[in-house]
Amino acid sequence: MKTLIIIPAFNEEESLGPTVSRLTSTVPDADYLVVNDGSNDGTVQICRDNGYPFLDLPCNLGLAGAFQAGIKYAYRHGYDCAIQFDADGQHLPQYIHDLEKAVETSDIAIGSRFVNQPKGNSLRMFGSNIIQSAIKITTGQVIHDPTSGMRAFNKRIIKMLALDLNMGPEPDTVSYLIRAAHARVVEVPVQMAEREAGESYFNWKSSAKYMLRMTLSILFIQFFRKSLDGDAA
Template identity: 60%
Template structure:
């Protein structure tokens, strides 16, 4: 068994999941993985079973936070030292996992795969929202996270246990902001991400705007009332 688990949350990813897992196992054959099927309405689970992929099949849709936490609970239960989230839509390249792990071994609790360590953000409305979240995190923690909405995040054992056992711990910028305030050490590593390989993203422009607003309110206001120490 590897000491690193790759968690792949998947909801209606029948168009992508086979390609994602096969590429992952080719690039990272020494790492373990688990596909967390989050109550998909398509053939995601059936494709995983047919190909004998490692599968955690949730009977109902829990949403990204619930699916992610289920994966971290699996990692905690089975004693993994590291866990990383890789999206089931093919955007995250597993080629960068090793560099993220090496960075974590310098003493970090969370390592974020960042598109913008060495590059400027494009001038889009979505990146405008990312800039606002970046500013909110900087105002509340003093730390600059250049790619706060990146879903490619690596966690050490302490963070695995924190996410597995804590309530309302989603894989979102507000949780990262809260953990920084509690003393977690966070770093970014440059990565390249691809466009979604197939299917349709649930993030419509309206949902994206709501997401950005919710993150800003949470980081600037709600997280101030959380007092648990890491």
């Protein structure tokens, strides 16, 4: 399977080098692409100095926009699998092959922290539970870790994500693809590390807005989007 690991990076000069080093030493056979999302630190210089393959976006698009830029690259270069992988060191590369294997028989594989482990009692986990419930209500499917950013997509989904501007790699898109394109979604048990350095895309205020936006989108907005039955085969 021809796999591209997409690494969106915003102000990750401290974390990017160690993250890429762990990735390439663990899965040396996989291609990867750093997407510099308009960083204002030394992220792009780290890429240049180390010879990392990268896209340099001229302005900050946010996580969804940066990942979609990588997805368009994956589509144009004929990749069979695209994997979203954080630049901050939280995602562990030893699970890459498990995700690849999962999308051999499914459309989307989510690296899940909570298949075999309970969630905590934080505000973020409360939001995750709300999104999980919204997905179950609208699709009938239980996704234990809907906000996990470690996701793999097969060739069929890569095409959909690349060609539709409204297809960010988010829980509402996953919910929509289950319902409208009959996407087969599986969860792969993973563990994740703590962020070591750098600047997160989310703070507590933006996280709360994100959870609310995702829930409203899953429950209401996605039902106004077109059916994808013709693309389901």
